[in-house]
Amino acid sequence: MLIVSEFDDDDRLATPLGIADPEQALDGLVDARILIVDDNRVSRSVVEINLVRAGYTNIRTADDGEQGLKTVFDWHPHLIITDMLMPKLDGFDFCRWLRAEPRFKAIPVIVQTVLDAPELRGDIFDAGATDLIVKPINGRELLSRVRVHLERRRLIDHLSDYQNRLNEELRAARDMQCQLMPAAEDIAELCRKYPIEVASMCEPSSLVSGDLWGIDQLSPTALRIWTADFTGHGIYSALNTFRLHTYLKAGNASAYDPGEWLGEVNAFLCKVLPVGQFATMLCTVIDFSAGSLAVASAAAPYPIHSEGDDFRLLPLDGLPLGILPSASYETSTFPFGSGATLFAYSDALIETPEADAPALPPEKVADFMAANRSRPLEAIRSELVERLDAAAPAGLTDDLTMILIRHLGAPQ
Missing domain, CATH: 3.60.40.10 (PPM-type phosphatase domain)
Known part of the structure; x- marks a missing residue:
């Protein structure tokens, strides 16, 4: 999941997020690998605090797009939270790089932004985002979206594993049938x-x-x-x-x-x-x-x-x-x-x-x-x-x- 944040104003970051109920971190999801990519230290901390208080335990951070991309290749996160405006590699190109790599196409993308213009939303989704949330974010809304996309990712993984096992069994059956x-x-x-x-x-x-x-x-x-x-x-x-x-x-x-x-x-x-x-x-x-x-x-x-x-x-x-x-x-x-x-x-x-x-x-x-x-x-x-x-x-x-x-x- 990619959460893109354009929030670079420290005053806006002070807006209360509303810490969510820890029960929102669903059983089996709390150890999901979550990467936060943001060049603003305060912004990274706000998102990380919400995730930690909700019970998520497997979190890493990166302070620009290039470091974030390297972490993705090394760590293969299930969920990415990133800023949109960053030095070296911005959120748009970061997202496009992910979508261009077959191994990471299945990672959902959620975008945080202070801008709500329809044309910007279109640009964000065209870059490969899966979801979008407008700032100032509410902690419960953030965690609800995180949970929804992690559940979806887990379901897709289970279905993919099942499909792979089924295909293996069908290939074995096909080999047996050829022998007839x-x-x-x-x-x-x-x-x-x-x-x-x-x-x-x-x-x-x-x-x-x-x-x-x-x-x-x-x-x-x-x-x-x-x-x-x-x-x-x-x-x-x-x-x-x-x-x-x-x-x-x-x-x-x-x-x-x-x-x-x-x-x-x-x-x-x-x-x-x-x-x-x-x-x-x-x-x-x-x-x-x-x-x-x-x-x-x-x-x-x-x-x-x-x-x-x-x-x-x-x-x-x-x-x-x-x-x-x-x-x-x-x-x-x-x-x-x-x-x-x-x-x-x-x-x-x-x-x-x-x-x-x-x-x-x-x-x-x-x-x-x-x-x-x-x-x-x-x-x-x-x-x-x-x-x-x-x-x-x-x-x-x-x-x-x-x-x-x-x-x-x-x-x-």
Whole structure:
């Protein structure tokens, strides 16, 4: 807190301040670090006496702005009381220096002044003051303002500590969630075992995500690729990804057919998801020996499939998971020979910056894929991200998942 005093007239300093009740120094605040900066000895003493009589015990003084600034850097006070008109460094520049230093931006600023002109008040607040009190000051008013700003500072500190702890926990949760999805070395191993090229990403809009995806080895010539997107963002949707991963990791969904597999997952989610929560999901099975792609959807965005130079959306529909236990899901089969590509993604790709005016509607994405069919999949993924970043410079408002898979040739 910065209290700026222009009071340099000793006669005015003799004006009774009115010593405040010591109870105004609230429990837990009496040891707050308070710095008084004033070139007038009497003025410093008057303010210090009021603070001491109110019970404050951790007070330092400085007799000009430069010494005050040095004390701020060395001592990091919670509250500063300073004069406005001082040699070497006046109150305006003193305040501006504080506000220019990130470590001290949170220190509140109260200005004492004998001048009450509106233009001066504006100058004082423009310099970075938080509060202002007109002289001759009353001790009770001074201490009340000190207490209010110290309480506010303590609350902000507590909230900041809580936010920091929460962010640390969310970052830890994010690291754990990343471990649920295929790691780079796992994908590299699959690319050695199967005739595929893969590019992927799963980027949360907040620290944790409601998206999840995976690749399961069904046989030496067949892979299951699936994506899931739980409703909402943040912690609640992230917890649901852990639920789903635990269920799938235990092998509870064992059907080979994508539609039947989605039915098994739906039955599970209907039991565990609260009312109002659901998931969209895509399940595909690539059979390299048969050169086929089997696909079933639970309201997932239409995947993009290519055979030869033809890139097109697969208009697959199905009820979201977790709503109706008796829901069934239809499997559709498409050719997937050498050179074929599958692109599965979450709706953030086709609804940024707004669902009604996306930068990359599905048809445009399919055209982009066709125009770039000879490029590496990672380069395609990277350019799509660049376009999204340009369309939403403030950041995505939804979790983004993209999985691109290309069939490179005959099974090894």
